[in-house]
Amino acid sequence: MKIAICISQVPDTTTKVKIGADGKSIDPAGVTYIINPYDEFAVEAALQLKEKQGGETIALIVGKEVSKEVMRKAYAMGIEKGILIKTDLELDSYAVARNLADVLNEINPDIIICGKQSIDYDDHQVGSLVAEMLGIPSISVVVGLTVEGGKVSAEREIEGGKEVVEAALPVVIATQRGLNNPRYPNLKGIMQAKSKPIEERQPTYTDNKTEILSMSLPKPKAKGKIVGTDVSAVPELVKMLREEAKVI
């Protein structure tokens, strides 16, 4: 089975967002990049699938030089081959998906797995875009996955419950927290990842459909009130919630 995984690089979740000089993106100074946390579930799902059914794993990333570090994390976990579609342009989800779809068309995988969204732009678009561009089904926000006899059955989260969705391969799966527990790379994996080559490609599509005009921070909140320091404050708190905030 040929398994493709689409990953991306994002600022670490502990990053304090500061607006950059262009007023449209975050200030990159001091930001460390990590593999998108939702993509770790995708990598783990791919590795489990390979261990069970055999096959090969190929990871794709659209990004800059820094994306290589993220690819090495995927290598360290056990991914065998990686392709970086290298560009310094800021591509939107549509353009990223077109680049991925062009390469995936050539690789022709049986299953494509990606995180449900990246935690920077929270766009939750790329997996479904890629699937439509390739003309294959997609299942998003997946927390349960079975692949058998050329078919997948997946559980996806919806409001207040789950949907059980079936589709025939090839299919795109977008993973959600809860699907699995991503493994920690072992030392051998980390060492091997360092020297493993990453294939570089040129982007095939750079035409954004959307344009970011500005980025802003949420308005700072007015300083709250400390109602008290022990149980005696409880009646006062309840009174404030009823009469001042009017929320209960």
Added chain:
Amino acid sequence: MVKILVFVESRDNKIKNAGIEAASKAYSVSKELGAEAEALLIGSSVTSIANELGAYGISKAFVIEDSRLEKYSTTAYAKAIAEAVKARGADILFLSATAMGKDVAPRVAARLEAGLAVDCTNLKIENGEIIATRPVYAGKAYIDLKINSPVKIFSLRPNVFKPQKSEKSNVSVEKLDIAFDDKDFSSQVKEVVVSSEKLDVSEADIVVSGGRGLKGPEHFYLVEDLAKVLGGAAGASRAIVDAGWRPHGDQVGQTGKTVSPKLYIACGISGAIQHLAGMSSSKCIVAINKDKDAPIFQVADYGIVGDVFEILPALTEELKKVMAN
């Protein structure tokens, strides 16, 4: 004339709240743009429910009905919506950023080679163009963006755009004939599993969350009791989800759920930046924590610096008394 088509989400042939919100917003934007707004409903039997939209300014609705559309199918719904946009010659498509909307919208965008702004929390008109505002980095920042493709798609975050009643109009309903073949149903929902009676943190008006300060999963009942009295949902910090005390679906934060209830009570949660990203847009925030320097107090409207083991039972009891009156 510019035309807006709004996909009004329904499940089991009932219009969802988010669908009403999108229809109402489509109507108000159409007024501002001097455009026309038309609604689209998809299902096995949705003609009769289209009339409800008249109370929100919609006077024209199109329905795509097929017994196979009773249950949601990503691929078939994507085709239906994209074909409706083409058939009506719409320039702008609105839908809801719900589980269904988030799933189907990118596929519609790919079919129409259209730009998509997801999860919008504000729309404004500048020089006849829609400028969308949406949260990024789980709400740590916002971006304003516009779409440059001929067809423009916006998905609206639920619970943000309050529906505006307008003078009731009669809704003329027309069927759109779209031919489906089996390939269009290449993914199909086989079953919908409703998770117990539990209220989801992302849908609750009131959320009470617990963190490490509870010291162990055996004390989580303190949070659940308080949530129960308030008719709210119980949430959790990433730390205690990672520790296995609570299921991942309860996690509030950057890699969990983003919530904006009218009341959020954080109990024994220090307020790591990932957690704050997921809840700081709540309308009223209460923090209960032993550590007066905990970052959670920076975003709290009301705080008690104290021990959750003392405060929570007292607060639950006090609320029981007050709510009974």
